[in-house]
């Protein structure tokens with residue numbers, strides 16, 4: 001076994017990364033390494049939320065957040081966003097969803113499935129609302145390196161002392177380093193939260209895989225050029241996919257600024273997201289995720305985390321299918 005919160009050398013390397021990339025000073029005892037960022041999010045929710053608490057989640061959301069909240073005994077409160085605001089929750093919408101039971105808000109920028117990136121100013125406004133009632137902010141920043149058009153990634157915890165004290169910053173190796181199966185994610189958190197998470201982890205899963213942790217140290221300390229090559233490849237695929245989608249009649253999409261998805265609004269086609277996805281799969285052999293899974297039945301999600309040849313073929317079929325509706 002390693003220490004349940006992770007190898008000291010990995011926690012130190014993560015602390016160094018937070019400092020260098022995000023302007024965040026976390027001591028190694030504020031860092032817990034888990035079995036994927038998914039596990040980090042779940043641990044963070046378990047450590048802070050309980051029955052009677054409410055957790056605000058902007059929709060469309062990453063599929064697992066509401067169920068993680070329910071597993072902790074708390075209640076998800078969904079705030080519907082829209083294309084006009086690039087699928088982002090405003091501070092006003094956040095404030096309107098707050099009740100005396102609100103314990104946490106979950107932010108995910110760059111976002112899955114929306115590809116949206118919150119600006120520094122938008123995040124500052126969210127922090128101002130959270131700070132009024134000492135609401136925890138779970139900031140899932142797993143797509144931080146996949147961000148385009150010169151847009152800036154702002155880490156919420158770096159915005160102010162108040163933000164730092166309320167925020168649990170989650171990141172991991174699955175997206176930036178394409179190490180999905182290695183199952184390694186981590187959080188930087190206020191000391192008391194990190195301690196509680198360490199305790200939960202030590203009584204549930206113990207440490208994440210020891211030799212995968214060694215791989216993560218190598219990833220953080222090694223040559224970072226592959227990240228930038230991968231980023232450029234994703235950017236090319238994003239432009240291609242968005243250009244093709246924007247030329248298809250009766251569907252709309254916001255050009256994503258981050259992650260590797262395009263969220264397409266299909267509401268003018270007269271099918272709900274599950275029916276659309278089922279028919280597209282059976283008639284055209286193209287798999288997409290129905291937006292209902294992300295809390296928005298008007299949409300489907302395309303991914304460009306596959307080769308450009310597959311993307312081209314998939315979009316040819318997608319376009320032909322849309323013409324038949």
Ligand SMILES: Cc1ncc(COP(=O)(O)O)c(C=O)c1O
Nearest residue numbers: 036037038062112142172174185
């Ligand atoms: C927003 C978001 N957070 C977390 C994860 C999970 O990452 P991991 O593989 O590190 O558990 C994903 C993976 O799809 C994701 O999209």
